[in-house]
Amino acid sequence: MNARHRPAGLAAATAAALGLAVACSRAAPAEHRLLVLDGIEITLADVEPYVAFFDSWLPEGGRKSKVLRALDDLLIPLRLAQRAYPAERAQLRARAEALCSVATNAYELEQQSQQVKDKRRSNLTRSTALLPVAMHVFDPSRVGAVSPPLELPHGWFVVGVFDLQPSPGLVMADYVDALQVGFVTHTSPQFMAWYLEQQQQLADKATFVHPDYEHAMPSWLRVPPRK
Numbered sequence: 001m002n003a004r005h006r007p008a009g010l011a012a013a014t015a016a017a018l019g020l021a022v023a024c025s026r027a028a029p030a031e032h033r034l035l036v037l038d039g040i041e042i043t044l045a046d047v048e049p050y051v052a053f054f055d056s057w058l059p060e061g062g063r064k065s066k067v068l069r070a071l072d073d074l075l076i077p078l079r080l081a082q083r084a085y086p087a088e089r090a091q092l093r094a095r096a097e098a099l100c101s102v103a104t105n106a107y108e109l110e111q112q113s114q115q116v117k118d119k120r121r122s123n124l125t126r127s128t129a130l131l132p133v134a135m136h137v138f139d140p141s142r143v144g145a146v147s148p149p150l151e152l153p154h155g156w157f158v159v160g161v162f163d164l165q166p167s168p169g170l171v172m173a174d175y176v177d178a179l180q181v182g183f184v185t186h187t188s189p190q191f192m193a194w195y196l197e198q199q200q201q202l203a204d205k206a207t208f209v210h211p212d213y214e215h216a217m218p219s220w221l222r223v224p225p226r227k
Contacts, residue, residue, distance in 0.1 A: 035071065035217070036208040040079045044210070047075065053135050057126055057171045064216035072218040074131045077153035077195045080202075085185050089155065092183040096149035096156040099181065106160030109146050110179055113158075118182035121162075123175045130157070137161050137176045154191040155184030 035042045050070035054061060082089065099116070103109040113119050126134045132150045136142060137159060147159040160179045167173035186194060199220040209223045217223055 031210055033208055034210050034213060038202050038205040042075050050131060064213060067213060067216040080198050081153045088185050092155050093149055096158050096183045099158050100146060100148060103146050105144055105146060106162050106179060109160035113181045116181050118184055121179040124178050125175050133157060133159055137178050140164060154186045155182060157182050
């Protein structure tokens with residue numbers, strides 16, 4: 001009797017295994033989107049370079065707070081500005097690239113940018129520099145060199161590093177002597193005023209937020225209910 005029932009049991013087990021395999025193959029792929037705001041999509045991969053940079057000098061900080069900083073300090077305003085000012089930004093990038101073509105080191109950048117209005121030489125720390133600038137200038141291999149055009153929400157920066165001064169035992173106190181040359185659509189205060197207007201207009205325009213990062217969104221943005 002057992003011999004007669006054994007093939008049926010084996011067939012049932014095989015069918016169950018096949019059904020499980022099919023179900024697994026049909027499982028939804030991992031969600032790659034972090035935020036969709038007014039049609040603008042920002043993915044988890046988009047924030048990873050910035051989270052990794054924060055991890056390099058703020059290892060004790062939480063991941064969600066780093067995602068929030070990447071979004072609100074850079075990625076959201078950058079994507080909005082790219083959409084609002086494409087022609088202006090293209091022209092500014094061309095000017096930044098032209099400067100890079102004639103300035104091969106920090107001292108040449110200082111000389112070649114004398115006629116550029118928006119520039120500043122100062123000491124920067126990781127926390128005071130704008131995020132793409134900080135990621136560039138605190139690489140020791142960049143000392144003396146000139147950056148390619150670095151894209152920021154309000155335009156493009158070309159940066160030259162004269163000196164990097166590490167602080168023994170306190171990485172947050174490291175600083176660089178750097179020249180920042182800007183090709184911008186707005187001054188920083190003007191851009192912040194524009195971004196605040198955008199926040200008011202788009203506060204209810206998020207159509208998707210990754211469920212694991214609902215508490216990593218800017219406070220001005222209202223998270224849509226889960227479907």
